[in-house]
Amino acid sequence: MSAPRFERVALIGIGHIGSSLARVLQRDNLAREIVACDRRAETLDKVRSLGLADRVADDPAEAVRGADLVVIATPLSAYAEIGRRIATAVMPGAILTDVGSVKGAVVRDLQPVVAQGVHLVPGHPVAGTEHSGPESGFAEVFQNRWCILTPPADGDPAALARVSALWEAAGMKVVIMDAEHHDMVLAITSHLPHLIAYTIVGTATDLEESLKSEVIKFSAGGFRDFTRIAASDPVMWRDVFLSNREAVLEMLQRFNEDLTALQRAIRWGEGKKLEELFTRTRAIRRSIIEAKQA
Amino acid sequence: MSAPRFERVALIGIGHIGSSLARVLQRDNLAREIVACDRRAETLDKVRSLGLADRVADDPAEAVRGADLVVIATPLSAYAEIGRRIATAVMPGAILTDVGSVKGAVVRDLQPVVAQGVHLVPGHPVAGTEHSGPESGFAEVFQNRWCILTPPADGDPAALARVSALWEAAGMKVVIMDAEHHDMVLAITSHLPHLIAYTIVGTATDLEESLKSEVIKFSAGGFRDFTRIAASDPVMWRDVFLSNREAVLEMLQRFNEDLTALQRAIRWGEGKKLEELFTRTRAIRRSIIEAKQA
Numbered sequence: 001m002s003a004p005r006f007e008r009v010a011l012i013g014i015g016h017i018g019s020s021l022a023r024v025l026q027r028d029n030l031a032r033e034i035v036a037c038d039r040r041a042e043t044l045d046k047v048r049s050l051g052l053a054d055r056v057a058d059d060p061a062e063a064v065r066g067a068d069l070v071v072i073a074t075p076l077s078a079y080a081e082i083g084r085r086i087a088t089a090v091m092p093g094a095i096l097t098d099v100g101s102v103k104g105a106v107v108r109d110l111q112p113v114v115a116q117g118v119h120l121v122p123g124h125p126v127a128g129t130e131h132s133g134p135e136s137g138f139a140e141v142f143q144n145r146w147c148i149l150t151p152p153a154d155g156d157p158a159a160l161a162r163v164s165a166l167w168e169a170a171g172m173k174v175v176i177m178d179a180e181h182h183d184m185v186l187a188i189t190s191h192l193p194h195l196i197a198y199t200i201v202g203t204a205t206d207l208e209e210s211l212k213s214e215v216i217k218f219s220a221g222g223f224r225d226f227t228r229i230a231a232s233d234p235v236m237w238r239d240v241f242l243s244n245r246e247a248v249l250e251m252l253q254r255f256n257e258d259l260t261a262l263q264r265a266i267r268w269g270e271g272k273k274l275e276e277l278f279t280r281t282r283a284i285r286r287s288i289i290e291a292k293q294a
Numbered sequence: 295m296s297a298p299r300f301e302r303v304a305l306i307g308i309g310h311i312g313s314s315l316a317r318v319l320q321r322d323n324l325a326r327e328i329v330a331c332d333r334r335a336e337t338l339d340k341v342r343s344l345g346l347a348d349r350v351a352d353d354p355a356e357a358v359r360g361a362d363l364v365v366i367a368t369p370l371s372a373y374a375e376i377g378r379r380i381a382t383a384v385m386p387g388a389i390l391t392d393v394g395s396v397k398g399a400v401v402r403d404l405q406p407v408v409a410q411g412v413h414l415v416p417g418h419p420v421a422g423t424e425h426s427g428p429e430s431g432f433a434e435v436f437q438n439r440w441c442i443l444t445p446p447a448d449g450d451p452a453a454l455a456r457v458s459a460l461w462e463a464a465g466m467k468v469v470i471m472d473a474e475h476h477d478m479v480l481a482i483t484s485h486l487p488h489l490i491a492y493t494i495v496g497t498a499t500d501l502e503e504s505l506k507s508e509v510i511k512f513s514a515g516g517f518r519d520f521t522r523i524a525a526s527d528p529v530m531w532r533d534v535f536l537s538n539r540e541a542v543l544e545m546l547q548r549f550n551e552d553l554t555a556l557q558r559a560i561r562w563g564e565g566k567k568l569e570e571l572f573t574r575t576r577a578i579r580r581s582i583i584e585a586k587q588a
Binding site: 077101126127130145146148175184185186188189190191192193194195196197198199200201202203204205206207211214215216217218219220221222223224225226227228229230231232234235237238239241242245248249251252254255256258259262263266267269271274275277278279280281282284285286287288291 | 371395420421424439440442469478479480482483484485486487488489490491492493494495496497498499500501505508509510511512513514515516517518519520521522523524525526527528529531532533535536539542543545546548549550552553556557560561563565568569571572573574575576578579580581582585
């Protein structure tokens with residue numbers, strides 16, 4: 001499908017991903033008008049000075065009025081409240097989508113309040129850096145990454161096609177799956193890695209002061225890669241873990257069992273076991289390089 | 295100190311780091327002759343075709359003969375045997391150093407066999423990529439990274455100065471500490487991160503086949519960074535964990551306690567606790583960027 005064009009796009013929440021999308025819309029001229037909404041005046045000031053929107057608003061209900069595309073790009077904990085406030089304001093025929101990292105919660109919080117005739121297409125562009133705020137976005141962030149859409153079974157095919165085309169215009173490869181499966185896949189590929197990274201960086205933070213400065217100094221030995229991940233937005237990630245609790249705890253349980261086995265192998269000097277695992281994990285890296293996701 | 299020059303440098307083990315050092319020696323003309331030693335004929339063939347040494351040998355005793363600098367760059371488990379074989383062959387006045395990631399083990403395995411008049415200067419250039427073998431090395435890998443030297447208290451100052459100058463010529467910043475402290479600092483900055491990365495990639499590998507292909511596909515959400523670390527050399531890392539067992543298990547214990555606390559916070563929906571930790575860890579990242587180690 002060729003690039004879609006929207007009359008008025010309302011971006012509810014305009015941080016790293018929201019502002020990156022705004023830049024795509026502007027670059028490719030995909031919207032006649034962009035309305036940016038954020039609850040923080042400071043963020044809206046930045047949006048204005050960056051020229052990312054035609055209009056700003058701090059009230060979601062006002063922002064969505066007359067929009068044929070509404071994109072929620074806030075932390076997940078804001079969804080329920082936003083849903084309530086925009087419920088009657090979104091115009092019939094409009095598409096409502098989002099960029100959240102958990103999809104079951106979207107269905108739970110938004111589906112019930114979406115008015116008849118509004119097309120809900122939950123989405124998750126798997127892209128982004130560890131930076132936050134509208135100043136950190138850039139149009140190329142989506143390039144060659146996957147966007148997962150989790151439309152309801154009885155969803156409108158035309159709305160799905162338009163949202164797909166939007167993300168494809170941003171350079172993404174679009175894949176459709178159900179929300180529950182999405183949350184399981186992301187629990188292992190994204191949520192657990194973040195949880196682990198936050199933990200180990202936290203463990204290092206709690207070391208005695210003298211050791212801590214050395215941790216920073218010698219971080220190039222591996223630790224540094226974790227700090228990048230553990231620098232991700234605290235509120236966004238708090239919400240991810242709370243919204244995808246079951247899947248995250250399930251994956252964490254598996255990880256814990258594996259870590260305990262490895263710990264035991266180290267304690268008992270079982271070199272063969274260690275070498276076997278480390279050889280196996282090396283193969284996964286090759287698969288990722290072959291899949292061009294490295 | 296200006297760049298040192300050696301008559302004959304014997305590189306015992308010539309993989310990623312050994313070959314990177316060979317390239318530095320060649321680039322800056324720091325050795326009249328380079329002798330490369332490896333137990334694998336295949337590796338020596340690569341060294342020959344890459345032109346990394348003036349001479350190759352598969353016998354360490356032969357390689358070190360007449361060398362004024364001997365650098366051991368093999369996995370740690372080979373040290374004891376190499377020590378035995380070169381004990382009487384290293385010439386008096388020569389410097390014996392290494393590049394191993396654990397330093398207590400070096401003192402344990404090498405110190406007893408070093409002949410009178412040979413100067414032992416254990417070292418650890420904290421640098422490298424996840425790739426292995428002589429073809430993966432490059433002279434710039436050391437640039438702006440730290441090199442930790444752990445000389446014995448009664449070590450020869452001139453030998454220490456020459457080894458320092460060598461790594462400085464390679465672009466490194468040199469720091470001196472005792473072996474035990476080195477092993478504690480590296481346990482948290484390097485060994486534990488690798489252990490965790492190996493574990494989580496292993497956990498993902500054990501998922502059902504269908505889920506596994508999706509893990510590769512959607513790895514950009516955080517998992518991918520772990521796979522890079524978990525692609526590091528299996529034998530080298532097996533040896534690191536076995537050689538630094540006590541410090542690794544100590545750090546792992548702390549990590550486990552922190553992970554359990556986080557797991558509990560997720561289970562009980564304690565958002566405030568999560569957000570506080572995630573905010574703290576973000577600050578560490580800033581320190582690393584400020585320290586120019588990002």
